[in-house]
Amino acid sequence: MSTQKITLAKGLNMGLRKAMEADDKVLLMGEDVGKLGGVFRITDGLQKDFGEDRVIDSPLAESGIVGTAVGMALRGYRPVVEIQFDGFVYPAYDQIVCQVAKYTYRSQGKVKMPIVIRIPFGGGIGAVEHHSESPEAQFAHTPGLKVVACSNPVDGYWMIQQAIAHDDPVIFLEPKRQYHADKAELDESATPDPLFSSRVVRAGSDATVLAYGPTVKTALKCAEAAESEGRSLEVIDLRTLSPLDMAPVYESVRRTGRCVVTHEAHVNLGMGAELAARVTEQCFYSLEAPVLRVGAFDTPYPPSRIEEEYLPDLDRVLDAVDRTFAY
Amino acid sequence: MSDPVSFGPDLADVFGPSQTDGGPDLVQLLTPEGERVHHPEFDHDFSADELRGLYRDMVLTRRIDVEATALQRHGELGIWAQLLGQEAAQIGAGRALRPQDYVFPTYREHGVAYCKGVDPLRLLGLFRGVDQGGWDPNENNFGLYTIVIGAQTLHATGYAMGMQRDGVVGTGDPERDAAVIAHFGDGASSQGDVNEAFIFAASYNAPVVFFCQNNQWAISEPIERQTRIPLYQRALGFGFPGIRVDGNDVLATYAVTKAALQRAREGNGPSFVEAYTYRMGAHTTTDDPTRYRLNDELEHWKLKDPIERLKVYLRRNGLVDQEFFDDLDAEAKELGHHLREGCKALPDPKPLDQFGYVFTEMTDEIAQQRDEFAAYLASFEGSHA
Numbered sequence: 008m009s010t011q012k013i014t015l016a017k018g019l020n021m022g023l024r025k026a027m028e029a030d031d032k033v034l035l036m037g038e039d040v041g042k043l044g045g046v047f048r049i050t051d052g053l054q055k056d057f058g059e060d061r062v063i064d065s066p067l068a069e070s071g072i073v074g075t076a077v078g079m080a081l082r083g084y085r086p087v088v089e090i091q092f093d094g095f096v097y098p099a100y101d102q103i104v105c106q107v108a109k110y111t112y113r114s115q116g117k118v119k120m121p122i123v124i125r126i127p128f129g130g131g132i133g134a135v136e137h138h139s140e141s142p143e144a145q146f147a148h149t150p151g152l153k154v155v156a157c158s159n160p161v162d163g164y165w166m167i168q169q170a171i172a173h174d175d176p177v178i179f180l181e182p183k184r185q186y187h188a189d190k191a192e193l194d195e196s197a198t199p200d201p202l203f204s205s206r207v208v209r210a211g212s213d214a215t216v217l218a219y220g221p222t223v224k225t226a227l228k229c230a231e232a233a234e235s236e237g238r239s240l241e242v243i244d245l246r247t248l249s250p251l252d253m254a255p256v257y258e259s260v261r262r263t264g265r266c267v268v269t270h271e272a273h274v275n276l277g278m279g280a281e282l283a284a285r286v287t288e289q290c291f292y293s294l295e296a297p298v299l300r301v302g303a304f305d306t307p308y309p310p311s312r313i314e315e316e317y318l319p320d321l322d323r324v325l326d327a328v329d330r331t332f333a334y
Numbered sequence: 335m336s337d338p339v340s341f342g343p344d345l346a347d348v349f350g351p352s353q354t355d356g357g358p359d360l361v362q363l364l365t366p367e368g369e370r371v372h373h374p375e376f377d378h379d380f381s382a383d384e385l386r387g388l389y390r391d392m393v394l395t396r397r398i399d400v401e402a403t404a405l406q407r408h409g410e411l412g413i414w415a416q417l418l419g420q421e422a423a424q425i426g427a428g429r430a431l432r433p434q435d436y437v438f439p440t441y442r443e444h445g446v447a448y449c450k451g452v453d454p455l456r457l458l459g460l461f462r463g464v465d466q467g468g469w470d471p472n473e474n475n476f477g478l479y480t481i482v483i484g485a486q487t488l489h490a491t492g493y494a495m496g497m498q499r500d501g502v503v504g505t506g507d508p509e510r511d512a513a514v515i516a517h518f519g520d521g522a523s524s525q526g527d528v529n530e531a532f533i534f535a536a537s538y539n540a541p542v543v544f545f546c547q548n549n550q551w552a553i554s555e556p557i558e559r560q561t562r563i564p565l566y567q568r569a570l571g572f573g574f575p576g577i578r579v580d581g582n583d584v585l586a587t588y589a590v591t592k593a594a595l596q597r598a599r600e601g602n603g604p605s606f607v608e609a610y611t612y613r614m615g616a617h618t619t620t621d622d623p624t625r626y627r628l629n630d631e632l633e634h635w636k637l638k639d640p641i642e643r644l645k646v647y648l649r650r651n652g653l654v655d656q657e658f659f660d661d662l663d664a665e666a667k668e669l670g671h672h673l674r675e676g677c678k679a680l681p682d683p684k685p686l687d688q689f690g691y692v693f694t695e696m697t698d699e700i701a702q703q704r705d706e707f708a709a710y711l712a713s714f715e716g717s718h719a
Contacts, residue, residue, distance in 0.1 A: 034499075060499055066537055071488055071530035078438075078492020081471070082500070086492075102527070105482050106489070113466040113478055116691040150692055174694040203697075250697045 010194045015157070016186040018164035018193060019049045023087065025164075026171040027057050033171055034079060036063040036072055037089030037125075046091055047127060047186050069099035076122050077106050085121045087171055092183075093128040094137025100145075107176045108151030122176045123167070127183035128156075129221040129271045130318055133311045140308055141272035143220075146178045147249040147281075154248040155202060156180040158223035160191040162246065165199035173202060180248075182221035189224075205252040207259065211241035214265035214328050217256060217282055219245040222269045222319060229324045240328065248278055256282070257289050264295035265331040269319045274302040296334035299327045345562065356610045357564060359578050363585040366638040368646030370585075376577075378589040382653045388429065388584045389648060390662055392421040392641045395445035397666040398454045399615075401673045402444075402461070406619040410677050411461040415442045419582070419614030422640030423547045425449065426579075426587025427515065427609070430595055433475065434502070434512040438490035441479040442547075443517050450476040454669070455676040464680045483518075484525030487544065490516030491531045494540035494598075503541045504601025513541040513598035515591070521552025523568070524560045532572040532604075541598035544569075544606045545591065547581060549613035554626040569606035581609030582640040612638070685711060 013021065027033045035050055035057075041064035044051030054062035065072045069090060076086035090096045096103075103124065110120045130139030147154045153175050157163045163181065170177040200206060208223065209230050218226035223244045230240040241259050245251070260266045266286050268279035279300035286298050301319040309317050356362075361376050380388075399417050406414040417424060420442070428449025431437065437446055444457055451474045459468035460479060467478035480486035494514040497503055502512045522528050523546060535542050548565055550557050561568070569576025579590040587609055594605045612635040616623050648654045689696065689704035696704075 066530070066533050068530040068533065070527055071491075071534050074485065074488025074527055074530065075492030075495060075534050078489040078494070079496045080492075081477070081489060082493045082496025084496050084499070098526070101482065102485065102488065106480075106485055110478075111694060112691050114471065114691075115465065115468075116694065117470045117472070118478075119694055153693070250699045 010192045012190040013160045013164070013193050014187050014190055015160045015163045015181070016047060016049055018160035018162075019167050019181065020051055020053070021193075022164040022167035023050060023053060024056075026087070026168045027053065027061065029168075030085060030172075031061075032083060033085045033087060034061050034063065035087050035089070036065050036076060038065055038067055038072075038091050040064060040089050045089060047183060049125075049181075049186070050089065069095055069097075070102050073099040073102040073107060073122075073124065077102065077110065077120070080120050080122050081118065085171060087123040087125060090124060090126045092138045093126050093140040093142055096124075096126055096142060103146070103152070103178075104149045108149050111175070112151055119174045120176045121171075121174050123170045123179050124176070125167075125179045125181060127186070128180045129182045129184055130308060130314050131184040131221070133314070135311070136308065139311070139314065141270065141303070143178070143180055143248055143270075144272055144277050147278060152176055152178055152249060153203070154178040154180065155246060156182070156220035156248060157246070158182060158185070158218075158220055158244050160189070161193050164193055166202055166246070169199065169202035180220055184221050185224070203247040203250055203252060205243055205245045205247060205255050207241060207255055208244045209240070209242040211239040211263070213239045213263055214267060214331055215241045215243060215256070215259040215263045216324065216328070217243050217245060217266065217268045219248060219270065219278075221271055225319060225321060225324060226269060228321050229328065232321060232325060233328065238328070251282070251285070253285055253289070256286065260286055260290045261293040264293050265328070266290075266294070266298045267301060267324060267327045267331060268298065269301040269324050269327075271318055272302055273305050274300050275305045277302055296331035299331055301327045356578060356580060359564075359566070360580050360610060361577060361586050361590050362580040362583050363589060364583045364643055364647060366582070366643050368643045368650060370647060373586070373589075376579075376586065376589045376593055378585070378592065380585060385644070385648060385653060386658065388425060388588070389641070389644050389654075390665075391425040391429065391445070391449065392584060392644070393662055394666055394669055395421045395425060395448055396641065397669050398444050398448065398457075398673065401670045402458060403615070403619060405458070405674065405677050406461070411458060411619075412463050414461050414619045416613075416615035416618065417442050417444055419612050419635065419640070420547055420549055421445055422584035423581035423587050423609035423611045426584045427517075427545050427591045427607075430588050430591035431515065432512070432595075434510070435595060436475045436477070436490075436493055436512070436514045438477045438486040438493070438514065438516045439479055440483075440486065440517050440519060440522070441481055442519075443479075446517065447476055450474045452476050455673055455680075458673065458677050459680055462677060462680055464682055484522035484528040484531075487516045487518055487522070487528045487531035488534070490514045490542050491535045491540050494535065494542040495538055497541055498538070503599065511599035513543060513595045515543045515545050515595065517545050517547070519552065520546065520548040520550065520557050520560055520565060521555065522546075523565055532569070532574075532606075535604040536573040539601070539603040541601065542604045543591065543594040543598055544604060545609065546607065547609045547611055549611050551613050551617070551623075551627065553617040553621060554623075556627075564608070566606060566608035574604045574606065576606035576608065578608045578610055581611030582638045582643070584640060584644060
């Protein structure tokens, strides 16, 4: 069994390559994805190996990227488009919510939209405005879209392949802060979990912490810190935001009786609101405390010098955990 | 005081005064009076059969429109987007297509749908509210109606890029080479998506014809609100040719669109056709044009009617007899009957149908919502859910 240590960027790059080898209908398109390999180098080397017809540098127009991807999908292709940064997805918002999300429904299933829209998301990279956002709830709120977020290199490798092979449109969120951060051991012969499944990444018994994308790492650190204080936290990496895979969440919360959700997106009407509602509906008699949410404040993303005061961090999540024990 | 810096020529010198009759570049093969004229670049030797066919197509298309409008007035349709006056633009464009070409329509391309072999009855479903497009786009290479203005021009461009990758462009085999036509209107020309489509198509030399029916009105807004230069001249700025054709002249529209499609199929890239026409009816059946335009204008355009001018030509040249008109009249009546009876028989969707086809396979979440709603409906006595 051969394994190798890879970053998230490498995992995604390898996964894209695998998907392109497996199906010649898979096309990549986006700004700077060709020779440059993308501003984060996720598509590094792919144009060289698969050619300009399959790895397409696009004009600087996000609606154009997604809109032409719709046409390619209608022609039988499986476009994978890269939105350079989260904050630049909005010019394509109309095409995503009105066309990508609705074509299958509009056509009563006669037309498939196997499009993957890759979005580097989240903050913490010291960037200027529009480069650190978390727009996931806007897409999870849209019927017809599936939304997933990877949190680690191994998931990046598998999930991107699964998303490309899937016949419905997938908004694929990549925590950009993690791209070149930690390495993990990839075993390419392993069998991955299904794409639309959440996963317990650390078992615990006192409280459940729900996270996805960039906050999974934060939640795991919290669990370590809590353990030193004698408190056992269970951490669940949601991985899929639409549809949600709630069974492992309900099972966990019924055991722990406490639940904290953390994400980088604004708290108001964020994923945490939906998760809190569902957990409350399904685990009402098991709960020892209300479900608490730890996310960004309901303010625009701030100048980067204070972004660490804006993003949920270890202390704020631990503080919320403490508060669930105060009831 | 010094003179102001010259920033290029005055636009009025370049484009001339406002042109209500299409201007000197208008390609025309049949005048409003039914006079056959010739054009040095765009022409076609129409056989008598072709001419009669085009006439028949326009008459039947108008019949579809008139019947659907009446069905709306009778409460059988929620709304209808009329094409009255635009028959020549649509039939000329529609008949220039080959079976392998693909159409991306707006919501008004009833005549093009008819040319592509879509049963006109299928068009009524979305206006009646029983579906959102009842035909299979891949059966006739006729896409679903797109209601967001201009969005389909990007789909057309992407589809054309797919054709390039499939090797069905510029092979020299007329049975194989294919192109896409993107329909839109003068209002849509202001949309970002349309302008992005122009840029993508030009950048990749995509085999797409941008076919704009400039019917002079975007609901209540006249063409002057969308553009200060003739629309077809915008194409040059994007890097491909633009032609203005008399959109009420089916012969010219056919000839120009045929050339544009051929150019695309041969791998010579996109082009822009501005079919200069007029929306004789309302924007839709919910609109009231008397609030924003003068009757004089309508009367002026009535004299340019696309069907009348071909009728005059056919008669004057002895290409038709009374039997032709009688047969066509009977055919139109039959079509009207088909639409009236068929429309009323279109089945309403069932309450639980709304849960289907959100995805290629129903998710557990949606299945649960469906089941709960089904149980809720079933809780009422005599429920037929």
